Amino acid sequence: MYRVDTSYGSEGLPVWERPEPQPRAAPVPLSRAKIAAAAIRLADAHGLDGLSVRKIAKELGVGPMRLYDYVTNRSELLDLMVDAVYAEIAEAGQHSGWRATLLAVVHRTRDAALAHEWFADLLGARPHLGPHALAVGETTAAALSQAPGVRTIEELQRALGALNAFLVGALRREVTERRTARSTGTDEAAWQASLGPYLTRMLETGRYPTVARLVVDGAHLDAEETFHRNLTTILDGITGHPHR
Template sequence: MDTPYGSAPKPVWERPEPQPRAAPVPLSREKIAATAIRLADAHGLDGLSLRKIAKELGVGPMRLYDYVINRSELLDLMVDVVYARIAEVSQHSEWRATVLAVAHATRAAALDHEWFSDLLGGRPHLGPHALAVGEATAAALSQAPGVRGIDDLQRAVGALNAVIIGAVRREVTERRTARSAGTDEAAWQASLGPYLTRMLETGKYPTVARLVIDGAHLDAEETFNHNLATVLDGITSHPHT
């Protein structure tokens, strides 16, 4: 059957829920997504599959295909559930407050659901809640004093996303490394420590040496807030001509 997308099926958000079936376990996309999120929170995305979700729900895997065509659609549903949480905080009367609320909610969501950070920065998220967050953010940035037209707005959205996505992905990666490193991390540091010391003592890398020797371990939340404020201050300023 032809659709607005040619022969391809409508996106999962536009397809109606399948009719309820006389089965011991009732299903819905909401229930499937919630189960998938719980599994991904515990085991990450690598171990997530429709078969495992079906087992968790106590149904046959083929029943899930009535609700989602493939794993990609499942991830779309999961991501939009997280965006629903972010969307709840995105309405403020002042543009900067809106942007800060979205940024902090995105970071909090990524720390609660680490797999979410793995899906940021790739293809655009187009679910209804993701679009709501995108609209709130873009509308807020369009009110910034330094944003004079669509080109400025595109650059502002891009800069903000780069800071948020880069920060949360790095923070999640560091958390994962800290959890899993153990003796491997200690062994890695012990093996490369002497090499790094020799290289820094050559005097060829004075700024790197300062960072390694004098630099403190910065608090992730404080750094996030500082970098976010720096970007918003830049957006607020009128662009140079």
């Protein structure tokens, strides 16, 4: 194990800072990038519950023990997978203004979460600190620090918290609905239609007038458009200046 001396004592180097193992004279060359890519393919197909060292090794055509030269545990494997997805998000890059940059990064994050649904399960806990995750965090924080309503570090912290809370909640809801539709064979519109008679009876009692308005007058909103409009509302609230 590689170690580094810090003010907190001697600590093991995180997986991103450890050098790759020396190549072996083996039929199948390995790297952390190849292991992460194989793990992502499996997680995309079967979710995180279907992920194991044995399955990844089989996918790569190697023995399971070879993988432990590159990652010491499941946590490190997830770190590599998550940072590989952040590499996709980082491709959003910088744009001409702070709002355009944030819109690009957040929409790119949504695209990544819909392509890799397991990614949404790993959002919202402690921050991800891989190099690509840090790059996305820097782009996001730097753009938000330029918003008109963000002047101090405390305001930047609160603004980032509000943006992240929206993002995690929105992505988890959308991913959960997609999973539910697949597992039940019924999309949201069909589910609502199946409960139509019951809901009609409940609304006719007059006890839920606002819910009745939403059901009767509300439209079936497009998921992508709704995400964009809600994101715009969040940014308007952060800046204090509604965007037209």
